[in-house]
Amino acid sequence: MTEPSAPADDPDRTRLGPAPIGLPQPGELADDEFGNALPSGTRLEEFELLSVIGEGGFGIVYLAQDHSLHRRVAIKEYMPSSLAARTQAMTVSVRSRRHADTFEAGRRSFINEARLLASFDHPSLIKVHRFWESNGTAYMVMPYYIGRTLGEVLKALPGPPDELWLRTLLMPLLDALETMHRADTCHRDIAPDNIMILEDGRPVILDLGAARRVIGDMTQALTVILKTGYAPIEQYGEMPGVRQGPWTDLYALASVVHFALTGRTPPQSVTRMVTDKYQPLAHSAAGQCSAAFLEAIDACLAVLPQHRPQSVAELRALLAATEPRVAARPPPPREPAPRPTPPPVIAVPQPPAAASSPAPPPAPDLAPAPAPAQPRASSGAWVAAGALLLVGAAGLAYTLGRPTPSPQPSPLPAVPAQAPAAPVAAASALESLPASAVPPSPIAVAPPVASGAAPAAATAPEPAIARSTERKPAARASASASASTSAAPAPARPPKTDLPADERPPLSPPEVSDRSAWSPDGRPPKVVPVQPPAPDYVTRLKCNDLLQKSALGDPVTDAERSFMQRQCR
């Protein structure tokens, strides 16, 4: 049978778990050998399909020509291949009647996701032009993005990116996430394969994977596995007092940075609940970036949500711990004034909603790298059911707000092959939208056919765990200090958009962040002073980049040349 997960060379792709629902019976739909994709030349409304861009476990993305607006677009078709298959002509039908409800719920959340994404307008957030239902399934039309996924770009780099590269990647992504958070929703699926780097260097966050999540929720047998290296603890199941929110996306984004810097994701958050072997980047990547930057990322990777920055604004304040000093200081006498931030290379229009957004980043190098790829650690592992039980128990104690008191090492129990997994947090915005929010389907859903087969299990090994070290409070402490001295404190709750209340996904940030967790003895945490960078730190970073670029004979723009003449010695 066809495995509905992504290719084996990408350990971070989502996978469907074991499906103990039997082999296909006579008359049931088996996986078809020729794939589920519609052939090129197929007409869907005003679009003509040209080719298949990619096929994930829950949808097929086509390149298409929009004959109305005369442009290329990408169209995603809802196609959860474990539940449904293409039957006659273009129609998609469920493989088994018992999957009908799950298929339908996934389709609703696919549409809800499309509707939600269509309501946003941010250059670093995937845009949905339109969506509709037909052929028993649903479609969303997006701009056709030309570029590569961040995962591919990182693989092609000759070594870990530097701080400037990472900052210029992060800033637009943080803006895009903030746009979502303002609408009381969060992405919950940030990972390198879900971020595209366009030809001009602009990063774009791709889809939310809402259908996947709702299918995972409903099919205890078809356990949907999270991108485990990127998923914080609150995504593994419901625990008292632990909720998803902006901090959930910040954990995932920080994992992306961790992956970029070290070639591996942090240990799975679920295992960190038991024994935290996370080695802070402030140690493991010391010297690769400024201490303040690494500590800010470490702070986002705290196991417990309340120990992380609670909002994009809070993280920005931590990250700005270096930059505003550069901007705030007057230039020294007879010295050229340093630039507060790296100058953008490409001008990307900013939407009105993102007025505070910084300019887009200079293009990360998209050229094929001459050096071999960075080693990648496997992170797409099955969630240990035993570990989840421990999470439940440990979570209660943990969420009382006390930092990890160096727990006794306790080996994780073996992973049962087909253990029922804890449901992914049920409070999904998109899942919870009322059916009335879904536009009526112009074409009836094809009736389900006889019961069918499910995919084989895709298991992945536990990722390599870094050397065991004590968790250091320094990152949190300095993060706290930086945040408290920030000029722009985060609002207690992000403002809501004008989306109707019944369509607004719940975000549920805590009413008050649990600061006591930062200082269990009631006193302010010990602040580890972070050496401020030299005023010309950012300028030097930029100069290094440009000088290297110019020495390698890479094209240098007029703006970069003039920058070098003015600022680099």
Ligand SMILES: Nc1ncnc2c1ncn2[C@@H]1O[C@H](COP(=O)(O)OP(=O)(O)OP(=O)(O)O)[C@@H](O)[C@H]1O
């Ligand atoms: N608008 C777009 N323009 C260009 N390529 C796209 C676009 N949207 C998605 N892709 C690419 O299409 C491929 C399939 O994407 P899709 O999101 O369906 O699946 P996936 O991420 O591989 O898997 P999963 O369904 O498990 O999330 C990916 O390589 C993705 O980068």
